[in-house]
Every structure is written in C-alpha cells, then in structure tokens.
Amino acid sequence: MIGKSILRVTAKLLIPAIMLFGLYVQFHGDYGPGGGFQAGVIFAAAFIVYALLFGTHRARRAVSPGVIRFILAFGVLLYAGVGVFGILLGGNYLDYNVLGHDPVHGQHNGILLIEFGVGATVAAAMITIFLTFAGHDRPLEDD
Amino acid sequence: MIELIDMALLLIMVVTALGFVFIRNLFAIVMLSGIFSLTAAVLYVVMDAVDVAFTEAAVGAGIATVLGLVALSLTGKPDEAPSQRSHIGPFMVTLLTGAVLINATFDMPNYGDPEAPIHQHVAPRYIQQSGDEIGVPNIVTSVLASYRGYDTLGEVTVIFTAACGVLALLGRRRRLKAGDVAGNGAEADR
Numbered sequence A: 001m002i003g004k005s006i007l008r009v010t011a012k013l014l015i016p017a018i019m020l021f022g023l024y025v026q027f028h029g030d031y032g033p034g035g036g037f038q039a040g041v042i043f044a045a046a047f048i049v050y051a052l053l054f055g056t057h058r059a060r061r062a063v064s065p066g067v068i069r070f071i072l073a074f075g076v077l078l079y080a081g082v083g084v085f086g087i088l089l090g091g092n093y094l095d096y097n098v099l100g101h102d103p104v105h106g107q108h109n110g111i112l113l114i115e116f117g118v119g120a121t122v123a124a125a126m127i128t129i130f131l132t133f134a135g136h137d138r139p140l141e142d143d
Numbered sequence B: 001m002i003e004l005i006d007m008a009l010l011l012i013m014v015v016t017a018l019g020f021v022f023i024r025n026l027f028a029i030v031m032l033s034g035i036f037s038l039t040a041a042v043l044y045v046v047m048d049a050v051d052v053a054f055t056e057a058a059v060g061a062g063i064a065t066v067l068g069l070v071a072l073s074l075t076g077k078p079d080e081a082p083s084q085r086s087h088i089g090p091f092m093v094t095l096l097t098g099a100v101l102i103n104a105t106f107d108m109p110n111y112g113d114p115e116a117p118i119h120q121h122v123a124p125r126y127i128q129q130s131g132d133e134i135g136v137p138n139i140v141t142s143v144l145a146s147y148r149g150y151d152t153l154g155e156v157t158v159i160f161t162a163a164c165g166v167l168a169l170l171g172r173r174r175r176l177k178a179g180d181v182a183g184n185g186a187e188a189d190r
Helices: A002-027 A036-054 A056-062 A065-088 A103-134 B002-022 B026-046 B050-075 B088-105 B123-133 B139-147 B149-180 B185-189
Strands: none
Touching: A002 A036, A002 A103, A036 A056, A036 A103, A036 B050, A056 A103, A065 A103, A065 B149, A103 B050, A103 B123, A103 B139, A103 B149, B002 B026, B026 B050, B123 B139, B139 B149
C-alpha cells in the first residue's frame, strides 16, 4: 500500500483532469473529433483509475452500482425517447428537425441530447463491466 | 514520407502480432494487445480518421487492456505450456484465409481514390448539404448522430446489452459470494 502513494497522489491530480476532458469531448463533439462514445469511455477511465488505485470498495462508495445501472438504462431511454418525442411533435422517429424553432436548431438539440444519452450509457456500461469483473471482494492487483 | 510512416507503423503491428503467437506470458500478451491498438490508432490518425483513432485509443488501448488485466487476475491461470500436438492443420487454415483476404484487397479501390464507390453514393450529399441541414462543423458527428441515427441507437443498445449480459453472468456470483460472509450482504446490495 505504501508503494502506491506516488501513484495515488498522481491519480488524484489526474482524475479531475480526465473527467473534465471527458466532458470536453462530450460537448465538443460537434466541432472537433469525439462525441458521446469516446467521452463515455474517457469518463469511465477516470473512474476505473480510481478503482484500480483505491480499491473497488471505495469506488463503489463513490458511486453506488444502483446509480450506475440507472444511468446505464437512462442513456438508451433518452436516445429512444428523443425519437418518440420527435413523433409526438409531428416528425418521423429520430427526426430532429422538429425539436427546435427551425430545423438546424432542432438538429443541434437532437444531437446534443442523443450524444448525452450515448455518453451516459457507454460510461455506465464500461464502469459496470469493470466493477463486475473486479468486484470479487479481493484486491485486484497482486502486490 | 507518409509512406515511410505507414510502413513503420505496419511493421510495428506485424511484429506485435508475431509476439502474440510466440510469447507465452499472458500479461505480456495483454500489454502487446494494448500496443497493437495504440499503433492502429496512430495509423488512423495518419489516414485522417481522427474520430476512429480516438475510439481505438480509448477502447482498444485503454479499456480493453484494463479488462484483459482484470480477467487475468480473476482467472489467475498460470501460463500454459504449449501443447505438443501438430499445428499444421490450423496453420494451413490460417494461411489460406490470409491468402484469400490479401487476394480480396486487390479488388479494392486505391486508398483515397475519389472514383471509389463509397465516395460516389451518399458521401457527396453529406459533404455538400450537412452544413446547411445539420449545421454542425464535424461531419462525422452529423452522420453518426443524425443521418445514421438508427445505427447509432443500435450501437448504444448493443453496449447496453453487453453490460446487461456481464451483469447477468458475473453479477450474481458476487452477490452470492458476499452473502456467504455474514453481515456483508447489505454491503453488496447497495
């Protein structure tokens, strides 16, 4: 445990930066490379770094598995819900043109929402898979 | 110059792939797979496919490597000694498949050829119209999220299903194991 103090201190500096970068990739996907998928993976990576260095118990205490499972389903439902919402507003399924006061704004709103859904589900899925793999109450690393 | 970079990257990938075959240490193989993905990501950057490179670096080199290490620590199986059986049959199948695949690449259009069918179908419409129709500077995003919205919904559903499958297969074992230890059940349910 003592041997990991350098890693832990470095991780504490890095994790907020990784999360911020994840959010940047999420909401900057319209303008540069990236989008919900990459952002979700990066966000999950921050969580996995924490779980690797501080143990899955503390990671579970930071975000409970119930919340993660809720986010997992919420992302897909948000994506599909945007499509249904488009139908209710008189468009086709996943037609974003009706989501704003003009088609281009509608497209922006739709893309922002569904990318957020993609990011939420991907991040939650990666965290779920990692925690389930690593969640057998013993230290992951063989030090 | 760019051909030189391509050659170097492809050479690294071939050497890494040979490493998969000859190295017996599973930890080293997981690390090699990370290196392989990272090299592929660099190759995608050279080909100007930054979005794909981004995904490859994050998923292939990042998450997949970590999951491989976790799976290794879960199974904890010592490295197996190579079996003494003859490998001529599988080797021939691999060789034949490789030859067929290489033969198929001769029918593919040259890289970057503007006359290639993939650049003639819907791509011109995306490039010319997406600025007015979607108004998003990154065309990749407008294709993925809007023009090809159904496909992306399908991808997200696949990822959702994968997580559900992992939970169904491995999630229960954890709960049962935690239930064996008295007083730990409430911890696991949270």
